[in-house]
Amino acid sequence: MEGHTTANASLTIRCIYMLLALYEKDRTTAELLEYLAEKELASVSKRTIQRNLEDLEGHFGLSRKPKTAASEPDIWQLQQQEFERLLELEDPVALALVIAQQQLAELGPMSVFKPVEGLFQRAREQLAVRKSLASLWYQRVKVTGASHRLTGPELDSEKSQRLLEVALKQVAVRLCYHPHQGDPGQTLRATALAVFYRGAVAYLVIRDHANDRVRQLPFSRISEVREIVTDDPRVGDFELDSYAASGALAYKFGEPFRLEAIIFNSIRREIEDAPLGDNQELLPLEGQPNCRLLRVTVPYTLNLVQWLLARAAYLKILAPSEFRDKFQEELRRALANFESEQLQVPTQRNFAAVKK
Structure with a gap:
């Protein structure tokens, strides 16, 4: 880029911020200068900003609005659709993301992937308007589980997060557990050991303090969980990989x-x-x-x-x-x-x- 008076790294960062600002709304050079100041970027002159914009004009959908009077300041605008092409995924990558989401929905837990839901959505929307082989694959091929799976129960997100946290910390807890829907709650004192998902159904693995037995309780049957300090955690020799190898998580009847x-x-x-x-x-x-x-x-x-x-x-x-x-x-x-x-x-x- 010609005419810049700052280091290349600072110029690149400044131009990226300006494009993001114009993606939000149309702005004048002065407004862009204020925006960059709010982002605590290195101070530059209004003339430098104007020169940067002129260098970028015609690229990434950046242009100036037509003036109605010569005395009016330049108002810079960004064609969002053209700018968004910078963010596009390659169609095979988009297809891989869409199929991955379908497979994950079969296996669970989707809550773990909430931070990338926007990426999954972008991939779906992109394939929906394309005519590439990847988009045709998405439209004409379905991916599903090899056998019947239980659908995940509706869970309170706050309670589910607490159950996950106590298992990650392996602390002593007091639980209110219901063997079946509508049954009175049973108070259990236990150590939270781990969490596993059978398909989309989440289970808390505990060591029951009443008999030292390791049990698996579905999240959906636990109405209350509280960490307690009056009992010491009883993790003992519990190790999740060994527990899984024993067949406890897979309804294993015996050896192959x-x-x-x-x-x-x-x-x-x-x-x-x-x-x-x-x-x-x-x-x-x-x-x-x-x-x-x-x-x-x-x-x-x-x-x-x-x-x-x-x-x-x-x-x-x-x-x-x-x-x-x-x-x-x-x-x-x-x-x-x-x-x-x-x-x-x-x-x-x-x-x-x-x-x-």
Whole structure:
């Protein structure tokens, strides 16, 4: 830029501030000088500001308003739409942000991403008016979770923030907990240990001071939380990664095992290119052209069991025998409820560790 009398860094900062000021509203040179003074930038003359503006004129949407009289001061204006092109994202970047937001909405918690919601919004708006391949992808491709997920409950933001804070600090707390909606509150004294999200549902992990047991309480069932100084925190040897590895956060029934089953083509199509687990094999069966023998190492979790139960009419569990028997028992219990006038709730859990 020609004619500047200040260091390059100061000039750049001053020009950026002037453009931002004109993005807000039209201003005269004198008004811009006052604006820069409010920002505590290095003092320069009115003539220097005028010269800077003249150098920038025609760039970034900057121009002077037409005068009605020669004696009128210059009024500088910024075409906002043209200026905003400086802030545009590349379309593939915008698409990545939009898809990331969709994936995050499935997993939660979106509250963590509130500071960048404006960036997500910009990406959506930009793609909505484009005709690029990225924008067409956004319009014609949908991304969703691989299975059903619970939607997040409506939570009080202030209470949720307090629950998060006590967990981050790992302090002793007094909680009012409701086992079900409408139940009277139970007062618990505990140590807040951690927070985890099962999908979009937030849980507070605590150590109950009454019995030293580690528990998980959904945020939505806690109506009150107060930090207390009369009890010492009981963090003990709790470590979140170890707790997760134990299966406590994933409804883990046992260790991974080798599953063997006969599956119909509808299931084969699901898992042929998206395997159910490790070392998957799909072998032809003599006399059953529409079926395959499946062998695969799977995690022994609630998610696996639910996935298999949802497809029970299209598969036959062969091994391990212990898991086959438990799966059959679960189906028997479900059928009994259809045949009974009243719901028969099992007194014992069915699934547990399976021998490999």
